Amino acid sequence: xxxHILIVDDEEPIRRFLRISLSAQGYRVSEAxxxxxxxxxxxxxxxxLVVLDLGLPDGDGQEVIGAIRQSxxxxxxxxxxxxxxxxxxxxxxxxxxxxxxxPFGIAELMARIRALLRPRRGCDAAPVAVGDVVIDxxxxxxxxxxxxxxxxxxxxxxxxxxxxxxxxxxxxxxxxRAVWGPAHVDDTAYLRVYVNQLRQKLEEDPSAPRLIxxxxxxxxxxxxxx
Amino acid sequence: MSPDRFLWxxxxxxxxxxxxxxxxxxxxxxxxFAIDRAGLPIANISVAYLMAVLLVARHGGRWPAIAAxxxxxxxxxFFFTEPRYTLxxxxxxxxxxxxxxxxxxxxVSNLTARLRQEMEASRENARRIGNLYEFxxxxxxxxxxxxxxxxxxDHVAATVRGGSLxxxxxxxxxxxxxxxxxxxxxxxxxxxxxxxxxxxxKRAGGGTGILPGxxxxxxxxxxxxxxxxxxxxxVEHQTAETMxxxxxxxxxxxxxxxxxxxxxxxxxxxxxxxxxxxxxALLSSLSHDLRTPLASILGAASALSTLDGALDAGxxxxxxxxxxxxxxxxxxxxxxxxxxxxxxxxxxVPRRDWADLGDIADNARRRFLAIDPVHPIRLDLPxxxxxxxVDAVLLEQALFNLLDNAGKYSPAGTEVRLGAWxxxxxxxxxxxxxxxxxxxxxxxxxxDMFHRVGQGDGRTAGTGLGLAICRGIVAAHGGAVTAQxxxxxxxxxxxxxxxxxxxxxxxxxxx
Numbered sequence: 001x002x003x004h005i006l007i008v009d010d011e012e013p014i015r016r017f018l019r020i021s022l023s024a025q026g027y028r029v030s031e032a033x034x035x036x037x038x039x040x041x042x043x044x045x046x047x048x049l050v051v052l053d054l055g056l057p058d059g060d061g062q063e064v065i066g067a068i069r070q071s072x073x074x075x076x077x078x079x080x081x082x083x084x085x086x087x088x089x090x091x092x093x094x095x096x097x098x099x100x101x102x103p104f105g106i107a108e109l110m111a112r113i114r115a116l117l118r119p120r121r122g123c124d125a126a127p128v129a130v131g132d133v134v135i136d137x138x139x140x141x142x143x144x145x146x147x148x149x150x151x152x153x154x155x156x157x158x159x160x161x162x163x164x165x166x167x168x169x170x171x172x173x174x175x176x177r178a179v180w181g182p183a184h185v186d187d188t189a190y191l192r193v194y195v196n197q198l199r200q201k202l203e204e205d206p207s208a209p210r211l212i213x214x215x216x217x218x219x220x221x222x223x224x225x226x
Numbered sequence: 227m228s229p230d231r232f233l234w235x236x237x238x239x240x241x242x243x244x245x246x247x248x249x250x251x252x253x254x255x256x257x258x259f260a261i262d263r264a265g266l267p268i269a270n271i272s273v274a275y276l277m278a279v280l281l282v283a284r285h286g287g288r289w290p291a292i293a294a295x296x297x298x299x300x301x302x303x304f305f306f307t308e309p310r311y312t313l314x315x316x317x318x319x320x321x322x323x324x325x326x327x328x329x330x331x332x333x334v335s336n337l338t339a340r341l342r343q344e345m346e347a348s349r350e351n352a353r354r355i356g357n358l359y360e361f362x363x364x365x366x367x368x369x370x371x372x373x374x375x376x377x378x379x380d381h382v383a384a385t386v387r388g389g390s391l392x393x394x395x396x397x398x399x400x401x402x403x404x405x406x407x408x409x410x411x412x413x414x415x416x417x418x419x420x421x422x423x424x425x426x427x428k429r430a431g432g433g434t435g436i437l438p439g440x441x442x443x444x445x446x447x448x449x450x451x452x453x454x455x456x457x458x459x460x461v462e463h464q465t466a467e468t469m470x471x472x473x474x475x476x477x478x479x480x481x482x483x484x485x486x487x488x489x490x491x492x493x494x495x496x497x498x499x500x501x502x503x504x505x506x507a508l509l510s511s512l513s514h515d516l517r518t519p520l521a522s523i524l525g526a527a528s529a530l531s532t533l534d535g536a537l538d539a540g541x542x543x544x545x546x547x548x549x550x551x552x553x554x555x556x557x558x559x560x561x562x563x564x565x566x567x568x569x570x571x572x573x574x575v576p577r578r579d580w581a582d583l584g585d586i587a588d589n590a591r592r593r594f595l596a597i598d599p600v601h602p603i604r605l606d607l608p609x610x611x612x613x614x615x616v617d618a619v620l621l622e623q624a625l626f627n628l629l630d631n632a633g634k635y636s637p638a639g640t641e642v643r644l645g646a647w648x649x650x651x652x653x654x655x656x657x658x659x660x661x662x663x664x665x666x667x668x669x670x671x672x673x674d675m676f677h678r679v680g681q682g683d684g685r686t687a688g689t690g691l692g693l694a695i696c697r698g699i700v701a702a703h704g705g706a707v708t709a710q711x712x713x714x715x716x717x718x719x720x721x722x723x724x725x726x727x728x729x730x731x732x733x734x735x736x737x
Contacts, residue, residue: 189580
């Protein structure tokens with residue numbers, strides 16, 4: 001079954017380029033130029049994924065995210081010309097699933113779309129394999145080149161959280177709340193230290209990580225495709 | 227000399243010379259008895275009295291001297307001339323003695339008085355010169371207008387032991403620019419006097435014939451170029467010396483104030499020239515650096531759309547890749563312009579959080595390799611984590627700009643090294659290249675906007691903004707970035723130093 005993608009952007013050239021590119025990849029594409037039209041289209045056509053521009057003529061895209069999330073769980077990828085990380089973090093905190101900064105290459109967007117359209121992982125999901133690292137969240141075992149790697153409890157909590165949504169960016173606050181608790185959402189230093197420890201144990205070259213990658217100013221993602 | 231001592235006068239105390247005026251003739255009388263007892267001629271006694279009169283004239287001035295000469299004559303007449311112990315004058319010679327005493331008293335006291343006046347005048351002169359000298363050294367030590375004004379009002383107030391004001395021309399008339407004690411209001415009459423003094427270039431106010439109703443006396447301050455402002459003083463006793471000194475001070479103050487305004491207009495002209503230069507450089511950069519990629523993009527895109535059928539797949543891919551690459555270049559340039567504008571507007575406030583310097587370095591490296599695959603980068607990081615309190619996104623941009631710069635100025639295939647470490651409480655990041663290096667005299671100028679080593683046609687393509695942005699970002703973090711010679715071989719090294727505080731402790735846990 002082909003996935004249906006809704007493109008919400010007021011710039012016609014952007015919509016055209018996305019429509020051509022995504023159709024060529026076999027997706028079914030529909031378009032909306034305003035937030036209002038987007039909400040109507042989401043209600044009627046039930047797209048499988050929304051690509052949403054933050055700068056819309058009839059209001060801030062951030063508001064549109066909130067309106068969508070009141071009733072829908074459809075994955076949202078935010079497009080923004082603003083290189084401002086605060087906007088990205090706000091969009092993610094409001095419920096967007098990922099972001100791409102304009103200008104962007106189609107390869108970057110395609111990778112994000114593929115990751116979001118992948119079937120959601122359940123509790124009994126198969127182990128995540130990246131390179132020679134295998135993360136088995138069911139058996140709580142992580143191996144590298146077949147050898148088991150010993151992790152502390154927090155290291156494991158952190159890795160399991162990232163592996164639960166591979167290729168999705170998780171914001172610092174989200175990770176800190178899930179692993180350390182609501183009292184520690186601003187203790188970014190904890191996160192830096194534990195990410196560093198995980199990289200030392202899992203990465204081939206910890207100074208040039210390929211597994212746990214940093215989204216500067218935003219968060220981290222566990223990367224499965226290179 | 228302290229200005230406080232300046233107006234000390236030798237006060238006239240009329241009774242101060244009474245003891246001497248009495249004692250000197252008395253001593254002469256005693257001496258006279260001794261001379262008489264010795265049987266010497268009486269003329270010697272009159273000389274003793276003459277000595278007494280001269281002594282009083284020297285120290286006491288005219289009137290004590292006349293008093294002394296009269297008392298000396300009476301004593302001489304009473305005790306020593308015949309008939310003794312009477313005041314009868316029997317001899318014309320004795321009358322002559324009185325006249326001699328009086329003449330000697332007047333001449334000597336006059337001489338002494340004139341001498342003393344001359345001494346006083348030259349001492350006064352020395353005080354005035356000292357006062358002016360002290361003022362001019364204070365004024366010339368002051369850098370800005372405010373400092374000079376402060377020096378003027380403090381000095382004048384101390385000199386006259388009263389109050390002082392400087393009024394400078396403002397939008398409509400005059401405004402108080404400084405005062406000691408500080409004040410910004412004046413009564414109506416004083417304002418009128420000040421305005422009159424400013425318009426007419428003459429003294430006005432208290433103690434003068436013009437608008438004398440207020441406490442304040444106003445002196446115009448002017449130089450060869452014209453009026454500078456008005457000096458106001460409030461002084462209890464206006465003496466001729468004070469007025470002369472105030473005139474001299476007003477002239478000096480005028481010169482000092484004018485000097486600062488001249489200096490600031492020179493500085494303003496320099497800034498205007500600098501702005502013009504930057505604007506011209508920005509325009510030339512915009513027209514060149516925006517148009518070049520646009521020309522490639524437009525050319526390649528139009529080739530794709532018009533020659534579609536005539537192009538083979540390989541050519542189409544090549545044109546599309548050219549469009550992509552040039553668009554990315556354009557994007558970097560626009561990003562640089564945006565960053566620069568934000569820096570210039572003071573809008574670039576780092577959003578600091580704890581970040582891993584190794585992570586930042588790796589991200590900068592990845593971004594650099596995406597645009598410049600021909601310079602391998604060696605990361606040089608210690609195994610322990612390098613937590614720093616920085617804006618990770620901005621610092622990554624600063625590092626990227628340093629790498630970009632290194633790539634542009636070093637031959638393809640040569641290594642660029644990117645290292646980071648802690649030096650005590652300072653985070654240090656260094657970028658070394660194997661390029662041509664930077665002459666020592668240009669190592670500071672390379673951070674200027676639009677500065678490029680090797681101007682002219684042969685210069686390396688670039689916006690001339692990267693290093694200026696890098697410096698702006700590092701400065702916004704309270705740090706410093708410097709260009710140095712490479713530690714080994716040719717090339718250069720850029721070093722970022724960021725002061726840090728202690729990283730927070732992260733609680734340990736059992737495994």
